[in-house]
Amino acid sequence: MQNETPLLRNRRLAVTLTLSLLLLGPQARPESPSNGEPTKTPAPTAMAYPALGVSAERKVDVSWNRYYSHAGLSDILVRLNQAFPELTQLYSLGRSTEGRDLWCIEVTARNMGDPDRKPAIFLDGNIHGNEVQAGEAVVYTAWYLCHQYDRLDRVKALLDNYVFYLVPMVNPDGRDFWLATANGAMSGRTGSEPIDNDRDGVADEDDCDDLNGDGVVTMMRIQDPQGRYKADPDYPQYLMARVKPDEPGQYTLLGWEGLDNDGDGRINEDGRGGYDLNRNWAWDWQPQYIQNGAMDYPFSQPETRAVANFVLSHPNIAAGQCFHNNGGMILRGPGREGGEMKGSDNRLLQMIASRGEQILPYYRSMISWQDLYTTWGDEDSWLYGARGVLAYTCEMWTTANLYKTGNDPTDQQEAEFIKNVLVDDAVVPWRPYDHPTYGPIEIGGQKKEWGRTPPSFLLEEEIHRCMAFALYHASVMPLLRIADVAVEPLGDRVFKIWVTIENSRPMPTRTGQDIDHDICPPDIVSVKGADIKVLSAGRVLDRFFKRVEAVQARPERVELETIEGMDATRVQFIVQGSGPFTITVDSAKGGLLQKDGSLP
């Protein structure tokens, strides 16, 4: 908790931010709600009719078919927090390298139980700066939950029983860099600490350059009879094709748009940053020579450190998802061959993910190292390995969605999509340019948004479906109830008390990994009463044959390794005395429950 900045401190900042956005005008602040100025036309809601999915009434109106800067998403979070104080808390987990706030919005029914003790799901996104839709998906989740709480019973139950910790932008520096400046599809993935990628003693001195000033970094090509490429005969504006043997060449590709800024005879070899925040987590971490981009030690970066400290100080987190792009993958650990994954945990993760495959068309459930590639020190592996949290990486967006056939489209089909569906809004036409090293060249090609992020009309669907999978993931978290407290007299003021604790959801209070490494304390069932002495206690192994495993010491508390999912656990206390007593179940991931009883 000590790393969280309370909202109070940030409110002033948020207000300043909102004000400055207002000053920037309407393009920076879309659909601003009534701000005191008289409006002549009726409010949009009066003329709108709700489609299924979300309500017509939008206390915070947001267009979900576009991308927002850090300030833009921050503004939505602040407005949500102001509109739904009974459901949200907004705080900063820390600051990025360039000083942007790492926002967390906590969504739960604050008047229903202690928010710090409810089972929690942790969602974060955009740890790779260029994977922007992850940020929208996380903020959309907060927006959706707040607006549907009073409307949909299942949303109400989720927020009554559970807490959502939502961290939309783990790498806001990369996000803003990618959105606001000329870039390619992959630049902006890194954090913003300068790194000497070409090992020449100077950091970040030779990045890409927007040579023709069109606001996009695209590709460079040069006409070359020895070149190995030609314009695709059918889609010359969209595609390059390899020349066949004996066919004359047309072009040589020269890579991303840029100059040899440092005069070392190489172009764009030491751009901004150059590391990977999703290889900086402490579980199965390996240094640079094994894992590129790992940085010097686990949690060396302010962003990963802040998020890790938050997770470490919230042992109630039972589930987690990290939103990325792209490929349509629901990834789970281990990240490397031979990494830890307990059988029971894997089965549960597989079960949840196969539901995800239905909710998310064309997404596949995969084991990271086996079905994708090896990663050391990634976030979902840490959430599971070090914290025992059932976690996924959700790789949002797949081009299989372009034609909804389930097959990855060919290059030609993609070109058709750009041409006919996007009406060319994904490519920059090739234009001549006089390059100081290469001479006359051409610059053009695909825009940074193409391939990794959904176009406007598919974005809202993508973030809703990803959220829907996260809501399903949340709904399997443990839900405990003290179902029964039965008292049976044994004579001489001695009583047998049987406590039945029910977990009505599939996830156990402690996963196999948690139990194996004593990550969280055991679930503790205890009895207390002013006039009660506990003589013996234990877990009931068989309720019909009444077999009980007695504790060795401290009979007033019984430590349970876990409370299994879709099951009931029973605990027996033999007590002497009279009058009222209280049964307490204290479970890190299952919550804190109490039930009163009385001895005759």
Next chain:
Amino acid sequence: MKRKLRAKWMWTSLFVALLAGGAAAADYYDHATTTEHLASLGRQDPNTVRVCEIAKSREGRDVWMVELGQGSDRDRAARPAMLVVAGIEGDDLAGPFTAISWIERLVRQRNEDPNAAKLLETTTIYVVPCLNPDATERYFAKPTEEIGRNGAPNDEDHDGLIDEDGCEDLNGDGLITMMRVEDKEGRYIADPNESRLMLPADPLKGEVPAWKLLPEGLDNDHDKRWNEDGPGGVNFNRNFPYNYKYFAADAGLHPVSETETRALADFVVAHPNIGIVLTYGAADNLRKTPRSAASPGRSKPMEAISDKDIGYFETLGKAYRAKLGLEKELEVASEPGTFSDWMYFHRGRLSLAARPWDPAMAVALAKPQKDQEKKNPEARSRDPNDPNAPKAEEKKPAKNRSDDKRGKDERDQLAWFDGHSPDAFVAWQAIEHPDFPGRRVEIGGFKPFVRTNPPLAMLDEIADKQGEFLMDLAGRLPRIEVARIECRLLADSIYEIEILVANTGFLPTALAHGETSQQILPTRVTLDLAPECFLAGSRTTFLPALAGSGGTAKARCTVHAADRTAIGFEVVSTLAGRVKGTVELLKPDDIGRN
């Protein structure tokens, strides 16, 4: 009995008399004393010594970094550097004393000893005298308990309660020692060869266990376990990423989790000129040459020192043992997550680790001395008052001869303490223990800290020898120089330039694993000439690693530049310093004109 005691006393006095220079250290340094020593060093010689705080400990103490060397900040940051870290293992007070003594001597000697003066002009020395002051301070607290970890809260027994069952000083002697409880459920017997020591009972030998062996204290949380969750969190020398043992009780929540360890990690990242590291602590790769192996191949983690680097560890280990008088290698326990291993395996530096003293070393050092006396009768006659002393020493093992090797090391060590520091062991003494009413409970055993830190009388000599080794070590850093510049005229205004760079230091400019780790930039030669002047080669030439003791590499290029131009160049090495030079593009008829 009387004679034996007398013999021991004589042995001790002989030893004390052998100590160089008389007055022994008064005590180990507490935090205030350390601070005072460092501040006074800084005052004495502000141009050579800089002291800064790199972190505040959990309990608010300053963690000091001392930097020695002359010249500007820029100069010192570019020079070959050595880092010494002590007090990283929180029960180590000998290391901090040693490190402080060495730098004090170095600064003191600067005016008389040209070696010391030269070292401070050409080398940067970084010293962290005590990384874990919160833990070392426990040596001075009452009751004294050897914990070795900082005060981070930790639920060691995983019962949801934190630090709820620590030790208590039950016999009021101000020390936390051990407690043995006569108990059929125990696992121990008294060592048949030394009744003060305990051994696990061996059922194959028909031994019936009779004792429980526990730390001194009560079962505060009534879980029938004693002192299983006391204060104490992280051992800093288990908190680094290489071979880190996740979930170990003393390892912290994750690697580099503590403010102090993070400050040290950030410091070495920010000071890439550090080529040699020596860490004082429980890990030791100088008493015995560590394991080595061939590189396991691309993208596979190294698990042993590279066979290409092991020679340096071997050579320095020999020099170390020779300095200390150890005739053969001593067994060492390997520890996970140490700072020294991180600095080699992940950061590619020559990283050494040593425990300046422990009972095993004391026993080993006592033995050859004895052998020498046997061989050389004159040595014995030096002490005419006590002709029996060596005999008594010889007799003792004969009397205890037994083929039972169990507990032998501990018996030998106890015998050494009896001879040199008889107070070190608290004799077992019966008490009434509320948790064991009517049962025989005894308190006793080694005092805290005595097995990790030498008796005070020996401290100065140990610090001297370690200091001499540190001095030797600091002289072995790699160091580049320009050995030769050749410039050949090929045609008008076209020259071939060749700059030969040599490493005059002992170590290479990068170890084999230094290159593998990618944490040491290649040595580069950069000419101050526009890129378009190069007909072959380029402004910057990257050199392969230069071997130690005179290894060379050259930068070659062909340039098109005006005759008689003087081209400046700079050779920059991460670990071996930087040098500047000039090439003059001379025509043959220019030569000799001056």
